[in-house]
Amino acid sequence: MTGFFSKTLFFLLTMMIIPSFSKDIRAEMTKKSVKLPKTIGFWTRSDNARIIDSGNIFDYMNGAGELYLAYGFDHLEVYEYTSDRQDRIMAEVYVMYTSNDAFGLLSLDWGGEPVTIHSTPPFQSEPCVELPVRALYGGGLLRIWSDNFYARVMAYRETVESKKAVLSLGQAIAAERKRPAEPELLKVLPTTVGPDWKLRKDRIGYFRSHLVLNSLYYLSHQNILHLDHSTEAVTAPYEKRTQDGATKYVQVLFVKYALPAQAGKALANFHKAYLPEHQKGFDLGITTRQTHFFKIEDGWLGYALDGAGLAIVFECPNRESAQLIIKHITDYTVSREKNHGK
């Protein structure tokens, strides 16, 4: 019996030790990506960053972790700065697979004061968004898109000193890093459509997941457009002033799939799920190019499938406006294809 208990005790101790040990190994093995100052203003950081990956992100931030996993997420580095004079400052650096993924996280909210934190010149390209904003500050929180980094630097209580420290940390995070252009896909959204419809640039969102789409524009709790990490998508409202002074909005969504066949299947699923009353006569999936318009409860819906690209417009006041918006988007994508993406 003694032997049995010894073995059992050894087994239990091993099971307790190995996970914590391997977690430490994993943290050590993940190379830290940023070098932040030990001291900044009144604040001093702990010696080691906390490393979070997809395996423990929910322990760190509960359901908020789904947001980062919805993009290409490699790992997160967390640096905590404390001071005996002021509340703490937290610097979170999300290391994403691509610059586009990091851009997507920033694009979920264009609110705040644009600030300059980069020392390197931007990639020479015509900007997609009006101003190529890369960092936004508000209420003590600085959000940064810097190449494949997305960072949140937050003072738990905003003061003059904490703002200065937060901005300095932002500069340290972005130091010497490249400044790639915004995702090419944003260019499918014309700034204006016809004389009336104007793009709400402050509501452009770039994403790869239906969860993120639903936080920007609720479509369905299920993934009816087959979005995943191989797809990229952009959505934004367009607005126009009506004669009575009111503002009318429509929502544009453009999804680029990896392959035309995936786009066709996704459209077929979307049509079946979202437009169940319009099934008759539709045999989607036969051609890779088609355009249709439907009147539903909240206005006119139009979609156009063109190869791997799928454009959808929601809540249009009439068929003509839906046709006009879809035409502008598809004209642009077709012309880009003819020019080989230039």
Place this chain on the structure above:
Amino acid sequence: MANRQRGLTRRDFIRGTVGATLAVSALRMPWSEGSERLAPLSLVTVVRDKNVMDAGYRVDPKILQSMVNRTLLQVTGKNRVKEAWADLVKTEDIVGLVPTPHLNPTHQELVDVVKESLMREAGISEKNIIMAQGGKRRPGKCTALISMPALKGHWLTGIGTVIKNYIMYSGRPSNYHEEKSAKLGEIWLIPEVKDKTRLVLVDAIHPLCDKGPQPDPRYKWAYNGLIAGIDPVAVETVCLKILTSKRQALRGEPWPISPPPICVEAADKVYGLGTSKIEKIKIAHFGWGEDLLLE
């Protein structure tokens, strides 16, 4: 943005889980009578004090104590705090306090005030008051629960306050993401939890109206309130109204909560936990009235 609150359309009922979950209510299952089973009006109290939190976000325990007292009296209709607690718990109860643990957590000062009041006014011994957030074994030990979530929006479920506060009792929180968030109400019916919640007391001192659960100071504001009732769905519905009004005030245009918080309607119509119909809720406000967000 005008006219853009989609809500649940008939298409949601056609599609899979959400439809299947909510459509049950249309069948009027005997266990899903929902709000119709309750009294005509569910009472939700909103008690506010402008000075409960200072500019440095420090909470004044004395002011908070008087807000809790006011809440208890109004929720129960009693004249003394002792009588109010007696209406909610028995002296022999093992009371579990269930605050939001982290990411915009419930203020510790509120937990302390409630615990102290339970000991002093309700006669509950300290050993019989336990922190019950976590696995379902904790509420299993309790004979009464006081749910004490902090008010916040949630990017996956729309709102992450009352109905979601018991998610850890499921043992499988990730099973309640996406469309499955409609089923959050079922956790209130597991044996360890069912019929134990005596009071829902929402910490709305410094709520978060967007981007939750991660804190974003741009969307936090000093509401300086406590929202309470015994009907969890009614309390959540009032919380939703406050969040929605705050979002619109911030942007100057309608800014609907997205995705829509389907767990609230399901908690009413499928799980029968209370009412999600604002017209069936009597809101009783006391104290500071500025920016009440309930008009």
